[in-house]
Amino acid sequence: xxxxxxxxxxHMVPVFFGATLLVYFLVFATGDPIAALSGGKPMSDAVEATxxxxxxxxxxxxxxxxIYLKNLLTLDLGTTFSGQSVNDVVxxxxxxxxxxxxxxxxxxxxxxxxxxxxAGLRKGGIFDSTVLVLSLVVISVPTFVLGFVFQFVFGVKxxxxxxxxxxxxxxxxxxxPATVLxxxxxxxxxRLSRTQIAENLSADFVRTASAKGLxxxxxxxxxxxxxxxxxxxxxxxxxxxxxxxxxxxxxGVFNVPGIGKVLFDAIKIGESPTVVAVVSVxxxxxxxxxxxxxxxxxLLDPRIRYA
Amino acid sequence: MEMQNKxxxxxxDMRDVEITFNTANGPVKAVRGANLSVMQGESVxxxxxxxxxxxxxxxxxxxxxxxxGKVTGGQILFDGKDYAAASDKEFRHIRGxxxxxxxxxPMSNLNPVWKIGFQVKETLKANGLGGGDMNKxxxxxxxxxxxxxxxxxxxxxxxxxxxxxxxxxxxxxxxSCRPRLLVxxxxxxxxDVTVQRQILDHLDNMTAELGTAVLFITHDLGLAAERAExxxxxxxxxxxxxxxxxxxxxxxxxxxxxxxxxxxxxxxSHRMENEAAAQKSASGTDNVLEIENLTKVFKIREKGLKxxxxxxxxxxxxxxxxxTTTAVxxxxxxxxxxVAKMVxxxxxxxxxTIRFDGEDMGxxxxxxxxxxxxxxxxxxxxxxxxxxxxxxxxxxxxxPLKIHGIGDARSRQNKVKELLEHVSMPASTxxxxxxxxxxxxxxxxxIARALALEPEVIICDEAVSALDVLVQAQVLELLNKLQAELxxxxLFITHDLxxxxxxADDVVVMKDGQLVESGKTDDIFATPQTEYTSNxxxxxxxxxxxx
Numbered sequence: 001x002x003x004x005x006x007x008x009x010x011h012m013v014p015v016f017f018g019a020t021l022l023v024y025f026l027v028f029a030t031g032d033p034i035a036a037l038s039g040g041k042p043m044s045d046a047v048e049a050t051x052x053x054x055x056x057x058x059x060x061x062x063x064x065x066x067i068y069l070k071n072l073l074t075l076d077l078g079t080t081f082s083g084q085s086v087n088d089v090v091x092x093x094x095x096x097x098x099x100x101x102x103x104x105x106x107x108x109x110x111x112x113x114x115x116x117x118x119a120g121l122r123k124g125g126i127f128d129s130t131v132l133v134l135s136l137v138v139i140s141v142p143t144f145v146l147g148f149v150f151q152f153v154f155g156v157k158x159x160x161x162x163x164x165x166x167x168x169x170x171x172x173x174x175x176x177p178a179t180v181l182x183x184x185x186x187x188x189x190x191r192l193s194r195t196q197i198a199e200n201l202s203a204d205f206v207r208t209a210s211a212k213g214l215x216x217x218x219x220x221x222x223x224x225x226x227x228x229x230x231x232x233x234x235x236x237x238x239x240x241x242x243x244x245x246x247x248x249x250x251x252g253v254f255n256v257p258g259i260g261k262v263l264f265d266a267i268k269i270g271e272s273p274t275v276v277a278v279v280s281v282x283x284x285x286x287x288x289x290x291x292x293x294x295x296x297x298x299l300l301d302p303r304i305r306y307a
Numbered sequence: 308m309e310m311q312n313k314x315x316x317x318x319x320d321m322r323d324v325e326i327t328f329n330t331a332n333g334p335v336k337a338v339r340g341a342n343l344s345v346m347q348g349e350s351v352x353x354x355x356x357x358x359x360x361x362x363x364x365x366x367x368x369x370x371x372x373x374x375x376g377k378v379t380g381g382q383i384l385f386d387g388k389d390y391a392a393a394s395d396k397e398f399r400h401i402r403g404x405x406x407x408x409x410x411x412x413p414m415s416n417l418n419p420v421w422k423i424g425f426q427v428k429e430t431l432k433a434n435g436l437g438g439g440d441m442n443k444x445x446x447x448x449x450x451x452x453x454x455x456x457x458x459x460x461x462x463x464x465x466x467x468x469x470x471x472x473x474x475x476x477x478x479x480x481x482x483s484c485r486p487r488l489l490v491x492x493x494x495x496x497x498x499d500v501t502v503q504r505q506i507l508d509h510l511d512n513m514t515a516e517l518g519t520a521v522l523f524i525t526h527d528l529g530l531a532a533e534r535a536e537x538x539x540x541x542x543x544x545x546x547x548x549x550x551x552x553x554x555x556x557x558x559x560x561x562x563x564x565x566x567x568x569x570x571x572x573x574x575x576s577h578r579m580e581n582e583a584a585a586q587k588s589a590s591g592t593d594n595v596l597e598i599e600n601l602t603k604v605f606k607i608r609e610k611g612l613k614x615x616x617x618x619x620x621x622x623x624x625x626x627x628x629x630x631t632t633t634a635v636x637x638x639x640x641x642x643x644x645x646v647a648k649m650v651x652x653x654x655x656x657x658x659x660t661i662r663f664d665g666e667d668m669g670x671x672x673x674x675x676x677x678x679x680x681x682x683x684x685x686x687x688x689x690x691x692x693x694x695x696x697x698x699x700x701x702x703x704x705x706x707p708l709k710i711h712g713i714g715d716a717r718s719r720q721n722k723v724k725e726l727l728e729h730v731s732m733p734a735s736t737x738x739x740x741x742x743x744x745x746x747x748x749x750x751x752x753x754i755a756r757a758l759a760l761e762p763e764v765i766i767c768d769e770a771v772s773a774l775d776v777l778v779q780a781q782v783l784e785l786l787n788k789l790q791a792e793l794x795x796x797x798l799f800i801t802h803d804l805x806x807x808x809x810x811a812d813d814v815v816v817m818k819d820g821q822l823v824e825s826g827k828t829d830d831i832f833a834t835p836q837t838e839y840t841s842n843x844x845x846x847x848x849x850x851x852x853x854x
Binding site for chain 1: 395415429430
């Protein structure tokens with residue numbers, strides 16, 4: 001297990017460097033952030049030179065990347081065009097996104113597994129068919145449509161909750177966006193658990209378990225459920241990484257002041273340092289989440305540990 | 308035993324049992340009015356090919372039919388009570404402590420995510436044998452099934468066990484609650500012959516000691532006759548014949564039983580007739596393949612980052628004479644398949660030479676290799692996996708011709724027809740797809756594909772191991788016929804010595820990567836020189852019955 005962990009951690013290194021290099025290259029080397037900063041208006045050479053020096057844009061690409069990496073590793077994400085520390089911006093937005101992600105994950109995990117398991121146990125039944133059709137609908141409708149519909153129905157018409165989220169973004173405010181965010185993955189979780197359950201139900205070792213004289217309940221709980229949930233749990237883990245990266249569309253629709261919204265605003269005004277900094281944080285979060293999934297997988301499935 | 312139970316009621320009595328499966332194509336009757344009984348302590352074997360309903364009827368006795376299967380007629384009396392329409396709950400009372408099961412495939416019948424000990428323990432608990440020092444009870448159960456070092460082994464996961472050890476674990480589960488009847492569904496067909504014998508011997512001893520009745524399911528009549536007092540032959544869902552094992556073997560009544568006896572590899576004692584091959588084998592020094600000091604080392608990762616060498620094939624030398632069959636036998640892990648892969652040039656030897664028709668294959672250029680591939684063709688074990696499911700039979704057989712640029716569209720079509728005829732398949736087969744064919748038919752297609760390029764040598768890697776005995780006999784006959792007609796040379800990789808006796812002129816015995824013994828088939832079978840070979844020979848089921 002120790003070697004396995006070590007190997008997984010080592011795998012993170014090239015992924016991290018590769019991803020940051022790519023992001024840095026795409027954002028800085030393929031556009032002129034200073035032009036974006038000035039909004040296309042003329043600027044004196046002296047001012048431009050100062051700005052370039054401030055963002056190290058007068059240096060060759062590799063030196064720029066090196067400085068950026070150094071700053072990143074010392075947890076200095078730089079400043080925005082308006083002079084705020086990106087660290088502060090991220091520190092404000094991250095907890096909101098984290099709250100949203102955890103709520104969305106809870107929704108998809110609980111409902112997804114419960115619906116999926118019942119559908120799988122009675123494959124081909126009415127419940128199964130209904131769930132399948134509904135999940136297909138959810139998968140095929142784009143998030144922003146779902147978002148607006150929910151906003152309109154539950155926020156405006158029924159007035160159960162506020163249609164948009166305030167600057168403090170409390171748990172109650174986030175229920176609606178979290179539901180929308182969780183719904184799409186929920187559909188996948190249902191389908192994944194359903195197929196896993198149905199497949200494992202006809203596995204040889206399940207029949208053998210019945211032959212031992214175990215009760216039906218124990219066969220399902222101990223032999224079907226645990227085996228079936230391994231891929232589901234790893235899917236959920238990977239999904240948490242995605243959700244923590246911020247849901248640009250959902251946060252946009254509900255005006256959630258999370259990391260997705262910060263990124264979206266930065267992209268809109270071409271604020272390259274913020275974009276790179278935020279994306280780097282997302283890469284880090286994603287890589288760590290994936291590591292967690294790999295380790296979790298090994299913990300749940302003994303075959304992986306020794307592979 | 309038989310006498311003493313004469314007046315008792317049978318432990319298991321199945322009367323006019325009919326079992327129906329609901330499939331997409333409507334209901335299918337898998338068992339049609341079958342009768343079968345097992346007395347206390349008696350061992351009964353059900354013999355038949357796949358699809359004969361032999362497993363289905365046994366599973367029905369435990370209420371373990373697949374969800375679309377149902378007992379639609381007759382009675383299933385266990386200890387006098389009818390279970391034909393019993394609920395899962397009623398069956399639960401007899402599963403485990405009244406009827407135990409040892410399933411067919413040790414690889415898929417243990418739950419991979421639970422420790423072996425846990426899987427034994429829950430069996431004991433479910434049948435009211437919980438409490439006290441469970442770890443000790445578990446270790447005892449495993450030890451009784453012949454698992455060494457049981458206490459430590461109980462803490463391991465199934466994937467840390469070999470196939471034989473897993474089957475022992477399953478036997479210990481099946482017998483842990485001292486059932487009165489044990490259903491053993493081909494309990495060793497997935498194992499090496501020598502392991503097979505150990506396990507069956509052990510199972511015999513255990514059930515004799517405990518007085519357990521055994522319902523033994525197998526496709527091998529030799530095995531059935533050797534292991535059971537009574538044999539029941541099933542064919543297409545019906546019991547066609549039953550009786551004491553020896554009587555049935557000596558004096559079969561039903562034509563199907565006769566065919567089974569004729570084709571049981573374990574009961575035949577001679578090579579299939581093939582004069583040409585016999586002559587060449589006797590006289591020839593004309594070697595089509597010469598293998599010299601062949602060695603293959605694999606690097607395997609140990610714990611951590613360390614790598615170690617694994618000697619899969621260790622300095623092996625032998626020849627294949629033109630127009631004859633050389634069999635390479637050994638248990639799994641003996642390196643026999645690695646040899647085949649190297650001869651096919653799918654794997655590079657670490658050292659040593661393979662000469663094909665006098666030419667060193669290691670020195671062939673890309674172009675020469677391409678030509679070489681035409682002359683040596685493989686047939687693999689799994690006819691389900693080796694044919695592309697998306698390719699029609701025509702496309703499968705035509706493809707090698709196309710790749711090697713032979714003929715035009717029309718001549719290729721004629722060639723495919725001709726090849727199908729060679730393997731006794733109708734020409735109309737070419738528009739069909741692999742999933743529409745049976746295992747034996749697919750293997751015929753694989754043979755036709757191998758023959759398309761008119762090769763000189765065919766490497767058969769366990770080519771008949773996955774087939775039922777009757778089908779196996781047909782495929783072997785086909786291979787033999789083709790050898791006589793076309794002068795083919797076969798390198799036949801197999802773990803089954805019974806098959807070797809039917810088809811091979813020469814035998815090479817391998818163990819742990821090394822060549823243990825080689826020589827003429829008749830000599831090796833008559834006077835094996837090493838203990839290993841004689842063990843292998845002794846392990847052929849039904850071998851003793853001939854004497």
